[in-house]
């Protein structure tokens with residue numbers, strides 16, 4: 001079985017004068033939840049449209065389930081569920097009727113799938129309620145249900161949490177996690193808020209002005225957003241010696257300006273400050289720090305802007 005569900009190589013899309021995607025080589029592993037992060041206009045939807053065949057690349061290649069030929073791509077796309085832009089939801093119809101229309105349009109056999117899909121997204125109890133009376137969260141879940149018709153192996157979701165309140169975001173996150181863990185669906189999900197995808201996505205791709213700046217795993221992201229104690233003393237060299245000798249740690253860094261970042265003993269800051277004070281060091285600054293996810297993202301795109 002192919003290890004990757006989607007890979008692009010040097011994918012580029014130009015709209016007249018606008019370079020929407022610039023040389024993007026992205027890799028989505030089977031079984032992963034790939035969080036695609038970028039500001040508005042960064043190129044997230046464009047990549048999704050190219051991957052799903054809703055638009056055509058200017059140059060570069062797309063490989064889906066290991067296939068990249070034209071005919072093979074068409075076939076591979078049947079294994080995908082797509083929610084990009086609002087799907088055609090009929091406001092005067094119920095959830096079940098909406099799904100039935102999409103099922104018929106796409107030639108998916110059998111009514112049983114609809115009941116199962118409604119249960120999956122938690123809309124089975126909506127009965128005769130019409131879609132126009134749904135909350136935004138319910139509408140988003142109905143859009144997800146449309147994407148789930150036909151039992152896709154790979155879901156492509158463009159900002160499914162956009163506009164949801166915090167409870168709606170958590171519900172959507174739980175639902176997607178379940179689809180991934182229990183049914184094994186690979187998910188590509190975009191957002192302009194990194195923290196919204198945190199602890200959901202197993203992999204991250206950061207896109208800015210059409211360029212993929214970085215791909216990283218959840219582990220790597222967490223390491224980069226590591227918590228530490230920021231220490232400023234009159235003699236960083238002596239402080240470093242105290243940390244090594246008295247606190248038996250080498251998990252620290254002395255920055256060029258003399259500030260120390262200590263990655264251990266976060267639980268016992270007083271032990272650290274006590275050891276430094278006892279060695280006669282004057283402590284000018286002693287602060288627990290941690291780069292929040294959002295600031296990592298801002299810094300990352302800021303550095304490449």
Ligand SMILES: Nc1ncnc2c1ncn2[C@@H]1O[C@H](COP(=O)(O)OP(=O)(O)OP(=O)(O)O)[C@@H](O)[C@H]1O
Nearest residue numbers: 015018019020038039040041042043044045046047
């Ligand atoms: N059909 C189009 N014609 C011309 N320019 C386009 C078209 N579609 C997208 N663009 C431009 O390409 C760039 C990338 O847009 P895209 O929609 O992919 O960004 P995005 O990251 O999905 O942002 P958003 O969250 O706002 O949708 C933007 O500058 C946008 O204006």
